Amino acid sequence: QKEVEQDPGPLSVPEGAIVSLNCTYSNSAFQYFMWYRQYSRKGPELLMYTYSSGNKEDGRFTAQVDKSSKYISLFIRDSQPSDSATYLCAHPRSNQFYFGTGTSLTVIP
């Protein structure tokens, strides 16, 4: 079992929709999670990070961790065409990061 597993997508939504991106993790001891965004032909860049459980909000983006179900979610409100990218969940441990396989999102104008 991989440490972090992610819904593969792809996901296509109309502009203005609410997007939900999800990952699950295997080890209940994990406490630190990150979401990276990767545009085409670019390297990933940090979008948000969360520690432990609960919600963290940053503008149109909300990251949520549910420790009871070992579920990580990223919500995007009022999605824009500029949000079209691949989203990767990640967890750092033992001097490396474990990434999900990524969900490709397309927001249609």
Place this chain on the structure above:
Amino acid sequence: KAGVTQTPRYLIKTRGQQVTLSCSPISGHRSVSWYQQTPGQGLQFLFEYFSETQRNKGNFPGRFSGRQFSNSRSEMNVSTLELGDSALYLCASTSRGQNTGELFFGEGSRLTVL
């Protein structure tokens, strides 16, 4: 502040050849890690260096190797290339180490093996 720079950006090799990829981290960052990205497997960790020492290595064969120089620049080498080595190779640097710090990625080196 300049970002992470990777060279070359694109390269084509044939099976059996070897390749060396280079990474210049953000100034002041001492931790450099390498990841292989493929459509099926996503990002897979290759190795991480801190102050010229390899601190962690992923589950890749010995054909994959790396090193870090005293100026924190890093190289990775793949010998006896196989078709399955075709991938985007990403380098990332961080100032705080890999357990809590944000990774800053380069744009990658896209390797095609024919």
